[in-house]
Amino acid sequence: MSKRIQAKHKIDRRLGVNLWGRPKSPVNDREYGPGQHGQRRKKPTDYGIQLMAKQRLKGYYGSIGERQFRKLYEEAARRRGDTSENLIGLLERRLETVVYRAKFVPTVFAARQFVNHGHVLVNGKRVNIGSYQLKEGDVVEVRDRAKQLAIVLGAAQSQERDVPEYVETDHKKMTARLVRVPQLGDVPYPVSMEPHLVVEYYSR
Incomplete structure (x- = not known):
């Protein structure tokens, strides 16, 4: 860190x-x-x-x-x-960035900690390296034990920012998919x- x-x-x-x-x-x-x-x-x-x-x-x-x-x-x-x-x-392909973009956590700093603590799966496998580079189509999921954490529930319900179009998110299942690698104009x-x-x- x-x-x-x-x-x-x-x-x-x-x-x-x-x-x-x-x-x-x-x-x-x-x-x-x-x-x-x-x-x-x-x-x-x-x-x-x-x-x-x-x-x-x-x-x-x-x-x-x-x-x-x-x-x-x-x-x-x-x-x-x-x-x-x-x-x-x-x-934008960094795992911690996608976790932040998907609104699983409130801040970019929380995203790094969240990934480091092992709360995230990539294509069903646990990954705890924030800098891990995702590929188009990769699915990021919050592990079951972390889905009810207050920080996760609060971030998902926050109206402070929106999920960008290049990240497909399901907050009921707490999953996100990197649809495509964005360009500068796509990033909010x-x-x-x-x-x-x-x-x-x-x-x-």
Whole structure:
């Protein structure tokens, strides 16, 4: 698990956006960064803009470390097609991401923990690695012992966000299927993501 020490809300304030679109984000009240110098504004450089885009995308997925995120970029660059779209596809195919998208848990951080604790089956087999890459058609299921957990029931009933079209979900059976690998325009990010700037950052 990522060794993230700072509060999750601080990520929102440091980046200046409500990264997960949650009503309790402090950015809703204060759009400047934390600390006594948080309100200082200066025009960012091209490098700064690329770095912020990378931090925003990496931060959104919660528990991905820098080394792991760079490996995802390298894999995206190695594949045919548009590297930025490949990167989004790899991020959205992660098991913990699909668990979050299916609304089995309330946050991306809870998704990593939920998978790590062995509460999830993939095609009938237990998988406890959050970074596990799903394939189109793979079925993710919450194990019987976890289906009545308060966190699961609360997330499934939440009106805070919707399940995207590329994840087919049955909340009665607590199953989800990855219908297809999405493109950037399919992903319901609450804030603007610019993966092409992430590609520029790493390819400098």
